[in-house]
Amino acid sequence: MVANGAQPTDTVQAILSYTGVLYKKHLQRGVSKGALTQEQADANFSKFIADRSAKIQNRIQTLKDSRQQQLGKQDAAEVEKRNQRAAEAKKALEVAAAPVEEPAANILEVAAAPIEEPAADIVADTPAEESSAAE
Numbered sequence: 001m002v003a004n005g006a007q008p009t010d011t012v013q014a015i016l017s018y019t020g021v022l023y024k025k026h027l028q029r030g031v032s033k034g035a036l037t038q039e040q041a042d043a044n045f046s047k048f049i050a051d052r053s054a055k056i057q058n059r060i061q062t063l064k065d066s067r068q069q070q071l072g073k074q075d076a077a078e079v080e081k082r083n084q085r086a087a088e089a090k091k092a093l094e095v096a097a098a099p100v101e102e103p104a105a106n107i108l109e110v111a112a113a114p115i116e117e118p119a120a121d122i123v124a125d126t127p128a129e130e131s132s133a134a135e
Contacts, residue, residue, distance in 0.1 A: 003025055024045055027045055
């Protein structure tokens with residue numbers, strides 16, 4: 001159909017170009033005009049297909065390698081997080097298992113000290129005296 005002048009859409013043209021149909025059409029036009037022999041056209045097309053396949057395989061391998069590296073980085077980050085959590089848990093267990101210390105001696109002394117009587121000036125400033133002075 002393409003050889004008869006059909007105009008493919010952009011999507012179809014991209015597919016035909018990717019598969020080599022448009023290149024084969026180009027080579028056949030060269031053969032019909034006498035610029036190439038059929039053997040030369042076939043050799044060029046075979047080389048094109050081999051190069052295209054090598055490019056595709058190379059790209060696939062590059063993407064696979066990139067994905068593996070990305071997964072490796074994620075795995076390393078997850079292992080690091082697990083190690084951090086384990087260290088935090090170990091520290092928390094050590095704190096929980098530590099013996100409780102006895103209260104300091106000065107706390108016992110303060111608690112045992114007698115309570116002193118309020119100061120005289122504090123007693124004089126009581127609200128009862130202020131209300132009687134206002135009357």
